[in-house]
């Protein structure tokens with residue numbers, strides 16, 4: 001995949017049929033062929049999203065997926081089901097999944113492998129908590145999180161990988177990481193990716209990306225795009241972020 005700036009919206013557990021319809025219609029009207037945009041919506045809205053985006057330049061995906069292909073796993077959703085609704089990508093290992101639902105590095109790696117092996121683009125989230133940052137563990141934590149995934153993927157699976165650096169303390173706080181920290185972490189992650197022969201893996205930043213800081217963040221070296229949470233719920237603001245990376 002070419003390393004063009006990639007803007008991914010993560011709606012989290014927000015939305016309703018009428019709200020989604022308005023949001024998706026606004027995006028469809030303005031996102032062009034040259035943009036590189038996806039939205040990750042709650043499972044029940046995949047059918048609506050597929051229906052509304054099928055003729056658009058926007059791709060879509062989910063926010064989680066099972067590590068199993070099928071079977072007696074009540075409440076889980078398989079990769080084949082995401083393909084049934086035309087998904088292009090799936091967020092894997094978001095910090096909210098790791099912290100609130102106990103997803104381990106091993107589980108995240110298996111999910112990434114299952115997703116990539118099925119042809120989906122797994123968007124792997126890595127990032128340190130405030131406590132880990134304050135005790136100087138940032139590099140060790142993200143290295144451990146990313147290495148677990150890289151070690152599990154074969155060459156063709158690696159070709160589908162996207163990585164998002166999302167410092168946990170910057171998510172939903174309105175306080176994005178500062179440009180120097182983002183640059184430093186992206187250099188570290190880019191180096192890890194290179195050593196795993198993932199030179200072309202897009203490396204996104206996530207954590208309080210807004211219309212007001214998108215230009216500054218998206219033009220930092222080694223930042224290939226953004227994973228956007230709350231600002232992706234407001235179509236005007238999300239479009240401003242998309243426009244910030246247009247040439």
Ligand code: PGA
Nearest residue numbers: 171172207208228229230
């Ligand atoms: P935020 O969320 O943009 O609301 O900080 C980012 C994310 O959780 O992916």
